[in-house]
Amino acid sequence: MRVPLSWINDYVDIEDISPRDYAAALTMSGSMVERIECRGDNIINVVTGRILKIKRHPDADKLVVCEVDVGGETVQIVTGATNMKEGDCVAVAKDGATLPDKKIKKGMLRGVESFGMMCSEDELGLTKERAEGIMILPPDTPLGVDIRDYLELNENIAEFEITSNRPDCLSVIGLARETAVTFGRGFSVKTPKVTESGGDIKDFISVEVLDPDLCPRYCCRVVKNVRIAPSPAWMKKRLEDSGVRSINNIVDITNYVMLEYGQPMHAFDLKTLEGGKIIVRRAAEGERMTTLDGEKRELDTDTLVIADGRRPVALAGIMGGENSEIQDTTATILFESANFNGISVRASAKKAGLRTESSARFEKGLDINLAPAALDRACELVCELGAGEIVSGVIDVCAPIPQKKEIAFDPDYINKFLGTDIDREFMENALTALEFEVREKSVVVPSFRADIEGGADLAEEIARLYGYNKIPSTLYIGAATLGGKSEKQRAEDLIRDTLTSLGFYEIITYSFVSPKIYDKLNLPKDDYIEIANPLGEEQSIMRTTAIGSALEALAVNYNHRNENVSLFELATTYKKGGEKGLAIEKQEIVIAMYGDDTDYYSIKGAVEQLFESFGINNYDIEPESNNPVFHPGQTAVISLRRKRAAVLGRIHPSVLKNFEINKQAYVAVIDFDLLLECKKLEKKYKPLPKYPAVTRDLALVVPDDVNVRSIEDIVKKVKSDITESFSLFDVYKGKQVEEGFKSVAYSLTFRALDRTLTDDEVNSVMDKILSELKQKLNAKLRL
């Protein structure tokens, strides 16, 4: 909310307070001042002047040379503007002047000296739109006057951020009250005086409220002999400083009162109200009206309207209708000042996609007592401006006004809650200044403070006036709590530690994706969770797999020509079927990579090392040839406890093409929960061996389709106390190996804990191994 400080000053004297101090104090007492703006601050050395002569520029068709009188001094200015004539008064930025967006220095324009600039409205920061040509001032403008004084640009305007619980502060009076309390100064609001000029309102209009639940109060007055005219300068300026466009005296009065009192108002052209009636009712289903913004709207029964005898003439609390708008010829008006149900206004405004200054105030819940006061203030202004005559009488259709709330007031509780030692007197004074009525053990809450409901609310009122920063900081000493991470959170750390030390970068991706991701992955559509109101199709469903996100990250890097890319994500996926209609949220570890030396075994190595870091050394691995995302010959599934723990392999070329990655990419997806379930993190020390090991090489020729895993399984199964380890060191196909076969070479290590092994002992195990391999895999010793 924008408020010129001089308006606040009408209610509480703040002339001696600097704008900076004012902003700081109000911010700390709860009315956040985002900035104080003074339009004149950025305009220096700009004065009024009169163009004496306009000459052609000797060397440029589109420029002219002007002689400008800036008050006893004539300066030469070259300009490209065309909208001025000799004798016009203008705003002249002299040599060395500052404007909001630029500094002005004398210079040469096509060989002719120019000592300044004649300003347009946007150059002075008076409008945001680009102005056509320079600003022409009235012919009687005195010359050489600082433009800030001439245009009254020295007003300090405070921009408040008002929180949704304080609709009372969406008004000059409300903020003046806060100002007064903050600085401990006097504050008073005069009761408006309405000079009635006879007649009876009942002869003009009758009001019927059919839905008092949505409209607890409807007040109105009639003004006759209306003279529609522009508002006086002071009112225009206040409105403009507050960010409201001036229209005419009547519309301006409604806006002025809304800003001052926080009570939205509306003016109807009485002549247009059919049947001399106002009916406040829910719209009929499908009923139509055109609002003041020119939009045709179809209404439904949830929307409250102000209707005349025949049709809606306003969306209650939101916007008036075109059919009852004030015209230049309007002679009689109806001023409406009503109280509408906030929730209903909010819902209707949302449905209409129409949030106005009025609806923004109503939806927060306004004081029911505000309506008649604001109405009288508007009529007082009508008299003051000579804009019309007030017909005697006021119509006030009002549901029973709720009693003011009385809540317990317990200074001890407040001090305990805040951790302070504030005396009762301070509390009483603060609350009284805020217009609470303080009693022995309770306070009566002013009707404009619907947000105050209990002790905690009172504590906040006291605390903000006492000063949050004066509350002593203490460290809570309660029951000692053992802080720390859960097993799952530690496992997440371990995954990050392991994978980053292996050279993988962690990524974080969006949880929502496009439904097209399944096509890109060659997958059938999953039964995913859809967002009802997504930002766009690209982000419209919750992902059921994070592979697509990882491939997208690879694609981003591929596009940016990053050559070797290794990424991982601890990604959440979302599937239907959780409790109470929620999702099953599961984490998966996605590893994705491409690069120069990257192949299937790179991704497999990473998965193995990750498993090892979880103490998992044994697992089943099977080829998977029918996974549409992956290459049929370079993909495996790893199982733990007979459950699918990971899929890993090379991405299918057609999927890569869909993601526009022109490199072989490898991805692994690991089930986080299963990894966690199978982890063996307890570590036990094994004594270091005292006796030497014996190493033997074993070179075999096996049929091509035998995978090394089956060889290793057999080696493992051969009973032996001395086989310590074995490792594959060569696989060879080609010359010297028969077609359809391959050569596989292992290095085996044998050791006993209590003695040095003899050749015989080792040979006997080697023989057993070989014979098993011969028998089960048709392996031959390579000679």
Add this chain to the structure above:
Amino acid sequence: MKDRLIKIKEQASAALQNITSKQELESFRIEFLGKKGCLTEALRSMGGLSAEERPAIGKLVNDVRSFIEAEIETLSDRLDKEELLKKLEQEKIDITMPGKKRPLGKRHPLTTVLDELTDIFIGMGFTIAEGPEIELDYYNFEALNIPKGHPARDTQDTFYINDSVLLRTQTSPVQIRVMENNKPPIKIIAPGRVYRSDAVDATHSPLFHQIEGLVVDKGITMGDLKGTLDAFCKKLYGESIKTRFRPHHFPFTEPSCELDISCPACNGSGCRVCKDEGWIEILGAGMVHPKVLEICGIDSSVYSGFAFGIGLERTVMRRFGIDDLRLFYENDLRFLRQF
């Protein structure tokens, strides 16, 4: 004979002067001490000497031998040293050439800073709680004192799955879940993803991260809230940082506040980073609203508590001077490598 030996010694001394390499030294050794060397030959010819002469000549032979051996050793040592020096000289390299790096991955900057924040709170005795991202309207709004039709709902543009299920707009629903399932004392933080239907630009993202904090026990005061968050800020931003608690409004806390720190870039004197304010807002907090405690079945006349919420992205952006939120979710290595 004696003369011959003296001559050998003189010859050896002279020869040694000209030796410049180990190879020459070895030839020298063979020439004088080898099986066919001149000293050996001299020794052989001792057979022709008388018994009286023998001991004296024998001693002389030995002296000459010892002399030559000692000279060889000294020279050998010297040559070794010279050779080593030469070798070392030859092995000189350009120590400014780039080092050979092992591939190293890194955590995402959001994780790195989150870890730092989490460590601070764990050090203060907090545990880490979690909750679902797809959440019930009840937990995200209603139980937090934001009933349907409440204007505060407008400030959090919400993605809905259906009327009662939504993508959580804040981590605060975790507060409710924790209070429903645990008895005080409660001392948790809950980091996680939250969602708002804001179109993507440099400062908005439909997905971002918050860290929620909640402490509930008997006798918790607003002073405790201040003390805890003061300590947190000092650990995160340094002992010299100043804090300012500014009144604010959240429906689920009362009193509510926002916490500003003195701008680390200008120490509070005003600069571009803090838009000349001297202060930077870093989190929202407040005393848990008694209604919220009651909704969770906690007696608000016995227990009180405080809660706070920190925006992770903004914290990370400030830390590293990042000016575009989108970078966090693009996962470009050129970005990720920097942290």
